[in-house]
Amino acid sequence: MLKNLKRKLYFLFVISIMFVFSIVFFLLTCENIKTLQDAELSFLNRQATNLILLFENSTNYVENLEICEKKYDYTFRLFTEQNKLLYESSNTEEATGTINLFLQTLKSSAESAESNKSDLSTQTGIHTFHSQNGTKYYGILCSIYADGRYVNLAIVKEKSGITAYLPAIIRYFLIWLIVLIVVLFVSILIIKQAIKPAEKTLQSQKDFIAAVSHELKTPLAVILSAADTIEASPDCTVNIKNPTSLIEAEISRMTRLIQNLLLLSSIDAGNWIYHKSEINVDTLLVSLYDKFVNICNQKAIDLQINMPEECFPSLFSDEDRLNQIISILLDNAISYSPEHSVILLDASIRKNYLTISIIDHGIGISEENKNHVFDRFYRCDKSRTKKDHYGLGLSVASELISLLAGKIYLNDTPGGGCTFTVIIPWSIAE
Numbered sequence: 001m002l003k004n005l006k007r008k009l010y011f012l013f014v015i016s017i018m019f020v021f022s023i024v025f026f027l028l029t030c031e032n033i034k035t036l037q038d039a040e041l042s043f044l045n046r047q048a049t050n051l052i053l054l055f056e057n058s059t060n061y062v063e064n065l066e067i068c069e070k071k072y073d074y075t076f077r078l079f080t081e082q083n084k085l086l087y088e089s090s091n092t093e094e095a096t097g098t099i100n101l102f103l104q105t106l107k108s109s110a111e112s113a114e115s116n117k118s119d120l121s122t123q124t125g126i127h128t129f130h131s132q133n134g135t136k137y138y139g140i141l142c143s144i145y146a147d148g149r150y151v152n153l154a155i156v157k158e159k160s161g162i163t164a165y166l167p168a169i170i171r172y173f174l175i176w177l178i179v180l181i182v183v184l185f186v187s188i189l190i191i192k193q194a195i196k197p198a199e200k201t202l203q204s205q206k207d208f209i210a211a212v213s214h215e216l217k218t219p220l221a222v223i224l225s226a227a228d229t230i231e232a233s234p235d236c237t238v239n240i241k242n243p244t245s246l247i248e249a250e251i252s253r254m255t256r257l258i259q260n261l262l263l264l265s266s267i268d269a270g271n272w273i274y275h276k277s278e279i280n281v282d283t284l285l286v287s288l289y290d291k292f293v294n295i296c297n298q299k300a301i302d303l304q305i306n307m308p309e310e311c312f313p314s315l316f317s318d319e320d321r322l323n324q325i326i327s328i329l330l331d332n333a334i335s336y337s338p339e340h341s342v343i344l345l346d347a348s349i350r351k352n353y354l355t356i357s358i359i360d361h362g363i364g365i366s367e368e369n370k371n372h373v374f375d376r377f378y379r380c381d382k383s384r385t386k387k388d389h390y391g392l393g394l395s396v397a398s399e400l401i402s403l404l405a406g407k408i409y410l411n412d413t414p415g416g417g418c419t420f421t422v423i424i425p426w427s428i429a430e
Contacts (some may be wrong), residue, residue, distance in 0.1 A: 006195050013187045018180060020061070025176050032168045040160055041138065048140045048155055052121045055144045055153070062087055075099060075156040079121065098131060102139035102156050105129040106389065121145050124129040128159075135149050135159075158353050259428060263396060264376070274403065279319045280398045281312035281354065285347055288323065300339040306346040315354060317424065321400045324410075329420045333360035336418075356422045361417035370410055374398040 002245045010401045047068065054064050069089055077085040077099040089095045105127055123142040130136055136159040144151050227244045230236055236244075289305045296303040326345075333343045339359045344359040365373060376395040406424035413419045 006191055009191050009194070010187055013191065014018075014183055017183050017187075020178065021183075029169060029172045032172070033165045036160075036168065043156060044138055044140065044155070045125060045384065047074075048123050048142055051155070052142055052144050055146045055151070056121060059147070061099060063123075065089070073157065077154040079152050079154075081150050081152065094131070095151055097152050098137060098156050101131060102127065102129060102154060103141070104139065106139070106141055119384075121340050163320075175357065220251055220254055224248060224255075227251070255394065261392070264392070264399060275318050275320065276316055277319055279315040279317055281306065281315050281347070284319065284323060285345065285356075288326055288330065288346060291327070294335065296334060296343065299334065299337075301334060301337050302342045304341075304342060304344045306344060308348060312347070312349065312354070313426075315426065316425075317404055320362065321404060321423070325397045325400050325422060326358070327391045329358040329422070332393055333358050333362065333418070333420075336360065337362040340387050341417075349426065350423075352426045354426055355421060357421045359413055359417070359419045361415060363415055364412060364417050365410065372410075373410060 055061055068074050075089045075095050079085050087163045098275050121144045127139045137156055141154045142153040227247045341361045346357040348355050374394050409421045411419045
């Protein structure tokens with residue numbers, strides 16, 4: 001129980017903390033990418049201004065443009081106001097088409113670097129446009145006054161892809177991983193300290209139950225022996241036999257309770273011994289059927305068994321514990337099934353698992369109780385009018401099936417009742 005609580009607290013703590021940190025890191029990453037994009041646009045603006053200054057003070061514009069092409073991967077087109085081409089980049093196959101697309105975009109936006117009478121160079125703002133294949137570009141058109149005339153310079157640059165921002169993303173991701181490792185380590189320490197008092201209290205209770213169970217075994221055996229002696233006496237009358245029979249029945253119930261408590265204490269303490277052996281599944285199921293069919297007949301319940309025609313392969317597991325698990329489920333089904341109802345013991349092989357289902361048509365279990373039926377001492381009958389069970393059987397079955405690396409499921413039986421299904425990994429004896 002505390003293991004499940006510890007696990008839930010651990011996941012809740014880690015997920016909640018990392019959720020907050022993830023949002024923070026996501027926002028920081030987005031802000032960093034935006035800063036890099038703004039820096040890219042600002043740099044493009046400055047480069048356009050620098051080129052204008054170079055054109056105004058130098059006639060060797062071709063060399064300057066070629067340097068920028070190689071260094072910054074820019075695409076240029078230099079042309080006069082009469083659209084006479086002076087220079088065009090050839091660094092990409094799509095250079096001409098990209099420049100044309102930019103000029104069309106600029107024309108449709110009603111913004112251009114028109115010449116003016118003040119003999120000053122001008123430039124447009126940065127325009128963003130997309131090519132037909134979806135590639136995103138930045139573009140600037142400069143109107144440059146040099147050598148007594150105006151020339152237009154179109155500058156186009158492909159927008160940086162995700163690879164340009166990878167260093168920033170990786171940096172924040174590494175920080176996130178470091179935070180995750182720290183949170184995992186700290187959460188283990190915090191939850192361990194928080195659960196420690198509860199673990200200590202629960203362990204004291206378990207030790208007490210184990211000690212009491214051991215101490216009760218001897219007096220119960222003495223009482224049962226005394227009852228047997230009284231019944232065997234020649235002077236024992238019917239009036240005496242009835243109370244002694246009642247004593248034996250109650251001693252039997254108490255013995256089962258003590259055995260279950262000792263078994264659970266052994267599992268909790270980690271002292272449970274796993275006895276693996278080769279199991280003949282067919283023989284096991286038939287013997288269980290023979291064991292419970294007479295009990296069912298006494299209660300007017302029809303116990304049926306369904307097995308494949310072919311024999312099961314030998315299973316390598318703990319036969320006594322598997323027998324105990326199925327016995328608990330059959331006993332539980334019999335206790336809550338009305339007269340003239342049917343209980344089915346069904347067994348089959350599904351993939352690499354042995355599947356055993358106990359299907360009854362009894363009173364069933366409500367949705368509210370389904371989540372608790374495997375808890376210790378939990379009983380759906382809150383009034384505890386039924387004295388056949390103490391609320392430990394299903395808990396014992398659940399613990400044992402976990403130790404056998406299997407699983408147990410509870411489902412509703414169509415038409416009413418419960419279906420308990422046990423699934424055990426198929427381990428073949430070598």
